Structure formats: structure tokens, C-alpha cells
Amino acid sequence: MNDEVIAKFGQSLRGALIGRNHPEYGEARKLYNAMIDKRPLLIARCADVADVIAAVNFGRGNKLPIAIRGGGHNGPGLGSVNDGLVIDLSTMRGVRVDPKNRTVRVGAGCTTGDVDHATQTFGRAVPFGVLSTTGVAGLTLSGGHGYLSRQYGLAVDSLLEADVVLADGSFVTASETENADLLWALRGGGGNFGVVTSFLFKTHPVSMVYGGPIVFELAEAPAVMRWFREFQPNAPEEFYIFLGLQMVPPADPFPKEHWSKKMCVLVVSHNGPLPEGEKAVNAVREALPKPIIDWAQPMPYTAIQTLFDPLLPKGLQWYWKGDFIKTLPDEAVEAHMAHAAKLPTGLSGMHIYPIDGAVQRQKRDATAWGYRDVAWSMVIFGVDPDPANAPALKKWARDYWEAVHPFNLAGAYANFMMDDEGESRVKAAYGENYNRLATLKRKFDPANLFHVNQNISPAA
Ligand SMILES: Cc1cc2nc3c(=O)[nH]c(=O)nc-3n(C[C@H](O)[C@H](O)[C@H](O)COP(=O)(O)OP(=O)(O)OC[C@H]3O[C@@H](n4cnc5c(N)ncnc54)[C@H](O)[C@@H]3O)c2cc1C
Numbered sequence: 001m002n003d004e005v006i007a008k009f010g011q012s013l014r015g016a017l018i019g020r021n022h023p024e025y026g027e028a029r030k031l032y033n034a035m036i037d038k039r040p041l042l043i044a045r046c047a048d049v050a051d052v053i054a055a056v057n058f059g060r061g062n063k064l065p066i067a068i069r070g071g072g073h074n075g076p077g078l079g080s081v082n083d084g085l086v087i088d089l090s091t092m093r094g095v096r097v098d099p100k101n102r103t104v105r106v107g108a109g110c111t112t113g114d115v116d117h118a119t120q121t122f123g124r125a126v127p128f129g130v131l132s133t134t135g136v137a138g139l140t141l142s143g144g145h146g147y148l149s150r151q152y153g154l155a156v157d158s159l160l161e162a163d164v165v166l167a168d169g170s171f172v173t174a175s176e177t178e179n180a181d182l183l184w185a186l187r188g189g190g191g192n193f194g195v196v197t198s199f200l201f202k203t204h205p206v207s208m209v210y211g212g213p214i215v216f217e218l219a220e221a222p223a224v225m226r227w228f229r230e231f232q233p234n235a236p237e238e239f240y241i242f243l244g245l246q247m248v249p250p251a252d253p254f255p256k257e258h259w260s261k262k263m264c265v266l267v268v269s270h271n272g273p274l275p276e277g278e279k280a281v282n283a284v285r286e287a288l289p290k291p292i293i294d295w296a297q298p299m300p301y302t303a304i305q306t307l308f309d310p311l312l313p314k315g316l317q318w319y320w321k322g323d324f325i326k327t328l329p330d331e332a333v334e335a336h337m338a339h340a341a342k343l344p345t346g347l348s349g350m351h352i353y354p355i356d357g358a359v360q361r362q363k364r365d366a367t368a369w370g371y372r373d374v375a376w377s378m379v380i381f382g383v384d385p386d387p388a389n390a391p392a393l394k395k396w397a398r399d400y401w402e403a404v405h406p407f408n409l410a411g412a413y414a415n416f417m418m419d420d421e422g423e424s425r426v427k428a429a430y431g432e433n434y435n436r437l438a439t440l441k442r443k444f445d446p447a448n449l450f451h452v453n454q455n456i457s458p459a460a
Contacts (some may be wrong), residue, residue: 025043032315034315072135092197103201104126108199111132112134124206141196145359188367211267212304213267243264246262268284324355331407353379
């Protein structure tokens, strides 16, 4: 592509256009997952909707592969593309809380922490994930589950409206009353339908939670897992627990005698009156063996949301595989134990997140996210700072997944997949809503301009 064409495009933007010779190129192309090393031709760091429209038109007109980047947190690095155009929304980070209508308007480059910070002042929150550094855009468009999901549903269940630049460069708003089919598709169909420039969410009451990690010796894990599979589905919806098999980080403030010990962790979060939260957590304490660490306590919601951020900074190597789970039989527990015993590095592990309560109250076809009747979403993650360990992370995660997958469903949460699982797994991630999504893909993006994602092919 000639320099004049690129220069003209750059001049049309209010934000920066970063090419391979730009001094910020090295930094700008970096992704959260350092295992993914992509070299885009151009990064358009959009300042506003006009920039996004210009970028979509430029990419389409010049036949460039296009990637859309929100928080840049995606596992397989689908927020970037080799030799193509990255539409980078990371500076579009405005947040406006509307306390009267109990909503929040969120720029497409926001992290979940940006939004939590703004809404917490008003005693409200949107149900996002369990970390504050994740991008709202990628998390929401593929579903979004976390501490508040049992009580208030997925992030998509709180999505009221989205502003979108479509593949033809036109700008539309999708809501229940305007382009309702597009809103349906955005609620779980990922980045397939256009570039979302802002989101309008419903907010929900949250202030202090009674929460934090309770850590057990790995030897106790089978008992804890068996207890968890019975207890969690019947717990009150304000009481969320996720289960992890991993290692105690060898760092303060963890007690030195437990550093690098393999463990089973329950991360609890009760969003209700604190005395009720304490009572609920005490019941867990009484039912289970003595933990080696128990840090469950009253804390602001924003504190539990940021609790694990320092352990997982940008720039680590990540490889992960997921599945939805309906039941957790003893044989599955045994398979988990066999592979948890072989954790390859200190940051690797496995988490099981609840998908029930308010999530299950939506009908399967109410939104594009169709897994309304599963119990859990599992992710196995191989993580380490050292690139030399990448093959070992992959091998461990794949072997672990092979062993437990027979007990799980065919599909996984799209945000817990890499990009090497093949078409049938991508289809399975969208489940029974795939055909309708493919029909809407044909309507909104017939040439599959937005294909750097867990891709839905336009229906024939
Ligand atoms: C450490 C860690 C913890 C996580 N915890 C959770 C969790 O608790 N709950 C949960 O649900 N998920 C969780 N995730 C998964 C997370 O939701 C995905 O990684 C998600 O893709 C991140 O979104 P992003 O905007 O940061 O990603 P990006 O890499 O910026 O984008 C990913 C994809 O989203 C699409 N996209 C992004 N922005 C837009 C836009 N504005 N318009 C259209 N499409 C867009 C594109 O297809 C893009 O390829 C976690 C991920 C990590 C790494």
C-alpha cells in the first residue's frame, strides 16, 4: 500500500495512526497474552466514532484484514492481526453513570475496573468478571460472567443498548426497540457484527461484599469439590463461589510456609447485608476441612474485583482451554486431581465458575449466549512469564482438557478458547443459536469483514 494513501488516512483521524516505523509501534502492538506476537500493518488508535467509521471504510476499501481491540485481553489475541489493520478503541474510555435511570454509558475501550470505579460511588455495578483489567467490550460481547452473575445475570443480560459501526461504515444504535436483532446478536455473538463504540448497561445494587479466598491443601480438593458441586447450585443467588486448583503464589502477603504449595481455593463473594454474608461463609467454614489460609472478610466490591490483578500483570504467557459443565461426577474429580498434581508453573491452574441463578432465568434463545442450562464454566490455564515454558503450558493444558472433556459439554465459553480448536468447537461455543447468528451475520456483515474473532460464517 502506498505511503500517500496511508498518510491521507492518518490525517483523517483525530487519534494516532501507528505504522511499523512509528516510535510507539512496539508498545502499541503488545497484547495482554505475550504468547501471541502479531505484527499488524497499521494500528488506528481511534479517538471517537468518526475515527472508527474512517477506519472501517479504510480497511474495507483497501482489503485489509481487520481486528477490533477493546481491552486487548483476549486469550488468543483476537484484538490484533498480522499484516492488517487494528481498530484500537483503548483510548475511548469515557464512563457516565446516570444515577436517576440506574444505567451507565461505557466507552468501548474501558476496562471493567474503569466502570466499577465509576459505578461503585453510586452503590451500583454491572456484572462483569473476576479481574479489573479485562476489557468490557470483548468480555461483554461474548457473554461476561463473574461475581455478580448468579444474582444479576451475565454482562449481556444487563446490556440495554450499543452504538455500532457496521461493515459498510454506517452507524446504528441497537436496542430493544431499534435494530433489536442486532442487539440480540451482540449479546453473545462476539465481535462478529460490527465495531461497538459504546455500551449502555443497567446497573445493580452492590456495596460491601463478604468475600475473599479460602485455601485448602490439595489433598482436601476431592472433598471440597464434592461439597461444592452440591452446595453451590442450592446456595442463595447473592452467594457466589468459584473453585480453583492452583498453587499458592510465592509472594507476600501469602504465608511463606505455604509458598508454591499446590492448593484448592474457594473464592467466595456474598453481596448482601454483611452479617448474612458472614453467616453464609461461616457455614462453608463449618462444612469443610480446616483451611491453610482464610482471608474471607468484609470488603468493598471494587476490592474483590481487583484482588487478583497484581498476580496477573500484562505480558505473561497464556494458553487456555475451557468447557461448559453440567455435572461433576467422582470420575471427573479424579481426572482433575491427576492433572492438578502436575501443574507446570506457579501461575497455572483450573477454575470452575458458576453459571446458574439469574443466568438460568433467561430463555436459551433470549440472547445469542445460549448456554442457560449449564451449571459451570471451566477454564484450564497454563501461565508463566517465561516464553521458554510455552510448549509445556500448552501440553499440560491440552492433556488436562483431554482427560476432563469427556465429562463436560461439547462447547466452551467463547472467551475461554484459543484460536486453534477448529470450526466445530467454535460452532459449539455458540450452541443452538449458531444458525440464527449466521443469518444475522449475513445481514450485517455479508462479506465477513469482521472475521478476526471466534468467527461465525455468514449463512449461505
Ligand atoms: C486474566 C483473565 C481473566 C478473565 N476473567 C474473566 C471473567 O471473570 N469473566 C469473563 O467473562 N471473562 C474473563 N476473561 C476473558 C475475557 O472476557 C476475554 O479475554 C475478552 O475477550 C477480553 O476482552 P477485551 O476487550 O479485553 O479483548 P480484546 O482482545 O480487545 O478483544 C477481543 C475480541 O473482542 C471483540 N471486540 C473487542 N472490542 C470490540 C468492540 N468494541 N466491538 C466489537 N468487537 C469487539 C473482537 O472480536 C476482539 O477480537 C478473562 C481473561 C483474562 C486474560
